[in-house]
Amino acid sequence: MGGKSKNMFKLSLIVLLSLSFTLTGCGGNNSNNGKDAAKNGGAAATETAASTDGKVEPFDISVFIGEAGQPPTPDNKIFKKIKNETGAKFNFEYLAGDINQKLGVMIAGQDYPDMMTGNTKLTAAGAYIPLEDLIEKYAPNLKAHYADYWNMMKDPNDGHIYILPNYGVYNGEVKSSWYSGPAFWIQKAVLKEFGYPKVKTLDEYVDLIAKYKEKYPKIDGSPTVGFEILNYDWKNWGLLNAPQHLIGHPNDGGVVVTDGVAEIFADKDYAKKYYQKLNEMNQQGLIDKETFVQNYDQYMAKLSSGTVLGMFDQHWNFSAAEDSLTTQGKIERTYVGLPLVYDASTKDYYRDLAVLNLNNGLGISINAKDPVKIIKLLETLISEDWQKTFSWGIEGEDYIVKDGRFMKTQEQRDNAADPTWQMANKAKTLFGYLPKLEGSYSDGNSTDASAQPEEYAASVKPYDKEVLAAYGFNSYVDFFSKPPANPVYYPAWSIDLVEGSDAKIANTKLNELSTKYLPKAILADPGKFDSIWSDYVGDIKKANVKAYEDKINEQIKWRIDTWSK
Amino acid sequence: MDETLGKETVALHPKKRKKQPITWSLIKNQNQLIWMSVPLLLYIVLFAYVPVWGWTMAFQNYRPGRSFSEQEWVGFKQFKFLFTDDNFLRVLRNTLAMGMINLVLGFVTAIVLALLLNEIRKMFWKRIVQTISYLPHFLSWIIVTGIVATSLSINDGIVNIVLMKLHIIKDPILWLSEGKYFWGIVGASHVWKEVGWNTIIYLAAIASIDPALYEAAEIDGASRYKKMRFVTLPGIKATIVILLIMSVGHVLEAGFEVQYLLGNGLVMDWSETIDIFVLKYGLAQGNYSLATAGGIFKTVVSVTLLLMANWTAKRLGEERLL
Secondary structure (H helix, E strand, O other): OHHHHHHHHHHHHHHHHHHHHHHHOOOOOOHHHHHHHHHHHHHHHHHHHHHHOOOOOOEEEEEEEOOOOOOOOOOOHHHHHHHHHHOEEEEEEEOOOOHHHHHHHHHHHOOOOOEEEOOHHHHHOOOEOOOHHHHHHHOHHHHHHHHHHOOOOEOOOOOOEOEEOOOOOEEOOOOOOOOOOEEEEEEHHHHHHOOOOOOOEHHHHHHHHHHHHHHOOEEOOEEOEEEEOOOEOOEOHHHHOHHHHHOOOOOOOOEEEEOOEEEEOOOOHHHHHHHHHHHHHHHOOOEOOOOOOOOHHHHHHHHHHOOEEEEEEEHHHHHHHHHHHHHOOOHHHOEEEEOOEOOOOOOOOOOOOOOOOOOOOEEEEOOOOOHHHHHHHHHHHOOHHHHHHHHOOOEOOOEEEEOOEEEOOHHHHHHHOOHHHHHHHOOHHHHHHOOOOEEEOOOOOEOOHHHOHHHHHHHOOHHHHHHHHHHOOOOHHHHOOOOOOOOOOOOHHHOOOOOOOHHHHHHHHHHHHHHHHHHHHHHOOHHHHHHHHHHHHHHHHHOOHHHHHHHHHHHHHHHHHHHOO | OHHHHHHHHHHOOOOOOOOOOOOHHHHHHOHHHHHHHHHHHHHHHHHHHHHHHHHHHHHEEOOOOOOHHHOEEOOOHHHHHHHHOHHHHHHHHHHHHHHHHHHHHHHHHHHHHHHHHHHOOOHHHHHHHHHHHHHHHHOOHHHHHHHHHHHOOOOOOHHHHHHHHOOOOOOOOOHHHOHHHHHHHHHHHHHHHHHHHHHHHHHHHHHOOOHHHHHHHHHOOOOHHHHHHHHHHHHOHHHHHHHHHHHHOOOOOOOOHHHHHHOOHHHHHHHOOHHHHHHHHOHHHOOHHHHHHHHHHHHHHHHHHHHHHHHHHHHOOOOOOO
């Protein structure tokens, strides 16, 4: 009997043990702790404020970065400086894999670090804490920094500020020598070949490409590609966005806004005109046969080979390919952006004044234990001294000062361009998402080394000097007309259509139709173009376009009401 | 109490062993076994049945971050959206077609390869062929689709080069831009990736066939082909049927990565599967409810197909799963 009960005892122990293993997996929903912490934040902060007047108190901040990347080296000098002077130690978690999947898991478990980069899904799930009171109370400099933009930063759904925009707040004089937006791009070699002609219209552009391709059917032994159209996943503007620019409108995404009223342009005649032109180009053999089959990597590989004469794209999207061409010593194969229009009398409106980068930047999560401390840290980091440290580095080591002007030696320039050096000596990712000064500091130096006139002049290659001199321009930005003041609501593409709404579904549907029909129309026999186009327009009519346009118009009106000063 | 006593008396007649009734004494006898099975049972309940609770999401307008009681109930709205969308029939057709192609091709090629491998006398070559053919199984689809896209390219893609050298085609064909080729490409990629792996189980089944059968067949004058036809194939029939029943349940799992990574606007009408549709209109929109509804639909169809296959096998007097 004794032996049996002993057995029994052992067995029940095993059962208990296995039970406890399985059950521990289900525990751990600690969202409440976070909420409490946010509430108690005020009290905690007054305590810490009292204790920080003497020495800095070390504390950890965990940050989720919503893009893939590499963490800085452990002995990174900027982070060391931050830790020594403010006590803050950053722990980064970079995105690995798919952003939506990762966010889904984070939201489901309410498992948030102290800070997270902006995302509308997180906002919708209530993952951020409202910041406006914290800023008013503890961060006068941040408040001053954002003063002109305060109303724009408010979430249209509930009027709170959740995310601090990382770009688009300008101070002082803005100098720009690098255009990052959309344009029709053409190889510098093509312009040189034909004696630097002034290219204004789409027809002139296509003619140049056709003539060049005829003259040079091969570049470095590979067949010359006339025109590329990238249409991969969410990177579909190469196919979709050109028509609005060709009639002289700025980038509003899927709509053209006239007098404050938005309508889609995908089915309009001026869009048809563009795709018909592409169809013609395809007949002439100018468009890459594989263009609609390729993914982003293949597209970049083609651009990097230097065989592609032109494409419609946003500069930031393919600048890595230009870097590669520069490294290969093929400067003549890098690109010039041209603001093309249908009709030479139309004024181009590609370049726009910088806009506030809504829904980007950093927000503080509901799980952050001490939001006040974090806001105070951000307040410290927005000061000019810290901004200079982030952007230029440390004086004497990373840049030199001559008569009050910031400059770099050639060695410092080479360092700054070296990714390995950056890991140990820059806080690039963090600075990318922090609130920042843009334009110039109070001493007149530019906030961005590449925009500092002295630095820009030193970076222009002889080949570029020749091209710019031929056109009488200072930089490639001068190819574009000076932008007028932005309309209040601009840009419509940054309107949050709200997850799961009819408007968003309609938008997905419209994108799907374009992805399906436009390649077909472009590759079709010219005789069949019209029938494919009318099928396309017919299907667009069936989609719920009204829900989409209504949502955008409602938001445009909201922006005009709230954002007007 | 009376009941258990009554059953005990039945158990005393072991001659009619239809089904042994469960009695206290039986439980007592096997109590160690029962205790041992408890953790596994808990595991199944926890990871297979508790998540089914999540199906309630399909009938809500689910928003993450809210508690269950705060969710908005919408009845069959998500299913209605799913079934009334113009694209749904198209993606269902694509899913079924590619699922069937994968099933049939996967089966036939695996069995044929297993039979052929079995005929190789030299162990060394057999091992080499087997190893090479199952290595692709360990590649992830993202790499396989990269290889597929490269070999189908019109710029130096191996498929076009070979076909042109053989004078089968004159100009290189842009395989991935024609909807009519897409299903075939997906089927072929599946075969390339999985055929070696799938043969393993058949080879194991073949190995368990009694060698005496082969000897007897040989004495009766059976050729190698006849031995394959009348000894090997019937010997692994049970394995084939069981595996077939199990894979029928997976017909709707036609895949997601291949179609997503190889698909493009030109072949969209042939490439999109239910999974991609659910991703586009469910997950990418933050509409987890729709995604759940899609999942439920797939589960119901899969279970139905599985039961049907099982029932058919039973009617045909074959081995079956349930």
